[in-house]
Amino acid sequence: MLQITLFALLSVGLLIQYEVIFPLESYLLPASAASFLYIPHGIKTVMVVLSGYRALLPIFTAHLMAYVIWAVPTPSIALDALVSTLVMFIPLVIWNFNRLAPLLAPLPIADDSKLVLFRIVLAVAFVSSLFNALLHTLLFTNESIGLLSFRFLVGDLLGTLLALTLLMLSKKHLVNLIKKQVN
Numbered sequence: 001m002l003q004i005t006l007f008a009l010l011s012v013g014l015l016i017q018y019e020v021i022f023p024l025e026s027y028l029l030p031a032s033a034a035s036f037l038y039i040p041h042g043i044k045t046v047m048v049v050l051s052g053y054r055a056l057l058p059i060f061t062a063h064l065m066a067y068v069i070w071a072v073p074t075p076s077i078a079l080d081a082l083v084s085t086l087v088m089f090i091p092l093v094i095w096n097f098n099r100l101a102p103l104l105a106p107l108p109i110a111d112d113s114k115l116v117l118f119r120i121v122l123a124v125a126f127v128s129s130l131f132n133a134l135l136h137t138l139l140f141t142n143e144s145i146g147l148l149s150f151r152f153l154v155g156d157l158l159g160t161l162l163a164l165t166l167l168m169l170s171k172k173h174l175v176n177l178i179k180k181q182v183n
Helices: 002-028 039-069 077-098 114-140 145-169 171-182
Strands: none
Touching: 002 039, 002 171, 039 077, 039 114, 039 145, 077 114, 114 145
């Protein structure tokens, strides 16, 4: 049930991204492989922090579905979806390795503090965004690395801040729902 919920949540984020954000950006900015506001990155970051390895399949399948539905121009749909998924787990593995926990375990949030959740999610979002920008720029585009990487980084972080703002407004309900389904 948790994975279905996570898949649905990310699918809604991708729907908003492809049907609202990308069309608005195409009117205002030159075309690019990256967005200046990528909401799904924030959703994925929260999913990874709160549910760990259980977010792997929902993230991969939601990206795969989005790339097929919106005919994303990429050399390999499966590889692009895999990169978009695996970069989210790099900071999780590093963090858990340092605290000698199972590598894909959810990150502990010791108290009910919004500040703790905010900091953890922002740290995970930043590290995964760096890897996301690097890998997508190197593997999938012919654009200049500097500007494209900057757009990936800014878009991922602004999307994370927006997702965190929405989460903080409804944190107690969502976190309790996910924790209940995890246990």
